[in-house]
Amino acid sequence: MQAVTRVSGTAYPWGAENVDTDVIIPAHWLKTITRSGLGRGAFETVRAQPGNLFDDPRYAGAPILIAGDNFGCGSSREHAAWALADMGVQAVIAPSFSDIFSGNAFKNGIVTVVLPQEAVDRLVEVAKTDPVTVDLETMTVTTPYQDRYTFELDAFRRRCLMEGLDEVGLTLAKDTVISKFEERLGVERPWISGRADDAGLAVEGARRT
Amino acid sequence: MPSPRTLYEKVWDAHVVERRDDGSCLIYIDRHLLHEVTSPQAFEGLRAAGRFVRRPDLTLAVPDHNLPTTARTDAAGHELPIADRESAEQLAALRRNVAEFGVPYIDALSARQGIVHVVGPEQGFTLPGTTMVCGDSHTSAHGAMGALAFGIGTSEVEHVLATQTLILSPSKTMEVRVDGALGYGVSAKDVVLAIIGRIGAAGGTGHVIEFTGEVIRALSVEGRLTIANMSIEGGARAGMIAPDETTFAYLKGRPMAPQGEDWARAVDWWRTLPSDAGARFDKVVRLAASDIAPALTWGTSPEDVVPITGSVPAPDSFADASKRAAAQKSLDYMGLTPGMRMQDVPIQHVFIGSCTNSRIEDLRAAASVANGRRVADGVRALVVPGSGLVKRQAEAEGLDRIFTAAGFEWREPGCSMCLAMNPDKVPAGERCASTSNRNFVGRQGPGSRTHLLSPAMAAAAAVTGRLADVRELMG
Ligand code: SF4
Numbered sequence: 001m002q003a004v005t006r007v008s009g010t011a012y013p014w015g016a017e018n019v020d021t022d023v024i025i026p027a028h029w030l031k032t033i034t035r036s037g038l039g040r041g042a043f044e045t046v047r048a049q050p051g052n053l054f055d056d057p058r059y060a061g062a063p064i065l066i067a068g069d070n071f072g073c074g075s076s077r078e079h080a081a082w083a084l085a086d087m088g089v090q091a092v093i094a095p096s097f098s099d100i101f102s103g104n105a106f107k108n109g110i111v112t113v114v115l116p117q118e119a120v121d122r123l124v125e126v127a128k129t130d131p132v133t134v135d136l137e138t139m140t141v142t143t144p145y146q147d148r149y150t151f152e153l154d155a156f157r158r159r160c161l162m163e164g165l166d167e168v169g170l171t172l173a174k175d176t177v178i179s180k181f182e183e184r185l186g187v188e189r190p191w192i193s194g195r196a197d198d199a200g201l202a203v204e205g206a207r208r209t
Numbered sequence: 210m211p212s213p214r215t216l217y218e219k220v221w222d223a224h225v226v227e228r229r230d231d232g233s234c235l236i237y238i239d240r241h242l243l244h245e246v247t248s249p250q251a252f253e254g255l256r257a258a259g260r261f262v263r264r265p266d267l268t269l270a271v272p273d274h275n276l277p278t279t280a281r282t283d284a285a286g287h288e289l290p291i292a293d294r295e296s297a298e299q300l301a302a303l304r305r306n307v308a309e310f311g312v313p314y315i316d317a318l319s320a321r322q323g324i325v326h327v328v329g330p331e332q333g334f335t336l337p338g339t340t341m342v343c344g345d346s347h348t349s350a351h352g353a354m355g356a357l358a359f360g361i362g363t364s365e366v367e368h369v370l371a372t373q374t375l376i377l378s379p380s381k382t383m384e385v386r387v388d389g390a391l392g393y394g395v396s397a398k399d400v401v402l403a404i405i406g407r408i409g410a411a412g413g414t415g416h417v418i419e420f421t422g423e424v425i426r427a428l429s430v431e432g433r434l435t436i437a438n439m440s441i442e443g444g445a446r447a448g449m450i451a452p453d454e455t456t457f458a459y460l461k462g463r464p465m466a467p468q469g470e471d472w473a474r475a476v477d478w479w480r481t482l483p484s485d486a487g488a489r490f491d492k493v494v495r496l497a498a499s500d501i502a503p504a505l506t507w508g509t510s511p512e513d514v515v516p517i518t519g520s521v522p523a524p525d526s527f528a529d530a531s532k533r534a535a536a537q538k539s540l541d542y543m544g545l546t547p548g549m550r551m552q553d554v555p556i557q558h559v560f561i562g563s564c565t566n567s568r569i570e571d572l573r574a575a576a577s578v579a580n581g582r583r584v585a586d587g588v589r590a591l592v593v594p595g596s597g598l599v600k601r602q603a604e605a606e607g608l609d610r611i612f613t614a615a616g617f618e619w620r621e622p623g624c625s626m627c628l629a630m631n632p633d634k635v636p637a638g639e640r641c642a643s644t645s646n647r648n649f650v651g652r653q654g655p656g657s658r659t660h661l662l663s664p665a666m667a668a669a670a671a672v673t674g675r676l677a678d679v680r681e682l683m684g
Contacts, residue, residue: 031246031295031296031299031630032249032295032299033249033250033253033298033299033302034249034250034253035250035253035254036253078250078362078363078364082250104364107364166258167364167368167376168254168258168260168367168368168371168372169258171235171368171371171372171374171376172260172371172372174226174227174235174372177226177227177235178226178235178237178372178373178374181226181237182237182373185237189338189475189478190471190474191336191467191471191472191474191475192239192267192336192339193264193266193267201269201313201314201315
């Protein structure tokens, strides 16, 4: 995961409430094999409407999305976070998020910023013409004007985001305890790794450990 | 003396790598199954981060969801292309990924290929006392052999591939006890439908169920797999059944099961796993076998269960308002009216297959009903063995000839009509008697109507053209 301390730039001034995962990425995109590329399917139904925000050249490639209450509700599909990341969104600002979505967003390096409705309303206005900055160092959202909103984030998630640590990376850092466990497993339950007959199975590959 | 523990607690304790401050644990994963739908992004993640698969030897990949169940090779033995471009791509990606990362793989063209949850036990990859995961919710099936087995999401698949562990919080425990002896024509599927009908589709939420009692003990491993498979339909994280002589006899000599000295040591340990006398469960539910009849679902939730002798319930008969509304919505979708006798409902499709009911015993039960009869006019009936080995065994027993003579289609193994991801689908507005595990809206295709039931009941529906009481066709 890329370390992120600051996300700065244009923002989609959307503000819509209850944006569900079907809106973020429709179900027919789940038959894909990559996380990348899902940006093409992101907000497909919104984009089908002429004059929509996401195809407005003023906001093309914006790293920030500003939305309303309950962003990311619906199914648990991780594809929603993948789609946002793929379209270049690194931070979403909203009054509230679905738990599952914010977990998935975090796992994919997207900062979810919770701010009061008034702050979000103001940011939607500013973002129509000016850039917005989300700073994890100072835990603030600022604009070129005098706006300065502080927000909170779980300390563990903040650290993971700022240091570019992902859960896989963190667990990999525990290699010694895992290896110790495996040693014990090899003695106590040797049959776990000693699979008797693999004949007929294809096993090749340069990336074997 | 240590305090008494349940089967679940023993397996959990044996896999704790590290306890964390917040009560969660780093848990070691002994067995990881992969299929083509939920693994591609996990491999992509590894590749992007320059990581490896930590324990390919504990991993096994099999394609199943997307595979068409028509012939896979032409007369000359050449592989036939898959028409759906996206399916073909997902399947090709699995082939590429397992080759690149050195993951043991059973190819679509191998006789050992099948539905991932049929293949695991059949190959002896699934073992008692193991922790087992797969990016698929019906991984709960493997709990039938005394494994702690559950479905995970794609990020977790990646986590397991890279670290062979997961960060988990312990679940609550629930005992579901079924005592007595099953009546004439009553199968494992009827038992699990009765259980879900009783506890509800969310009844097991937050729990790991242990199925116990005389009925469970008397079941074969196949029957137990049917029951544990549907734990998830009762909302449980996983379902487990204590390993016993039946389990050991099933496993002995399977290709990936322990051999020789290892086998003896393994069995010794497995014998220590059953829940201790006096072990405490957070919840206990009891059912009497004598109350269980051949059953099926009428609605769009697996908890919508009635005996075949029953009729479509009236929404008014439900106590709470949200249930009443849900029942009305179900009936509208299913095209049924309250009070209609289940046995009067005509069907157009029959699906005998899925990881719930596609093993050899299931096919034998269906064949014994189909034998000497004909599929009713206007009914399309599919028999889809759970694996190539099940198919072979069935053919050796002549079951395929019984089915084809009766007008059933005999197909190649895969998930097939269980979910609308491959060409086998139920058209909108049509009704299917299905041995699978989910009757959700659109599960077998947009607008499809599903009735879940046992293989023998499905065969009875095929030959009568309606939902039928299998007991009237037996013996
Ligand atoms: S048979 Fe159905 S439930 Fe089982 S793994 Fe396949 S799609 Fe899932």
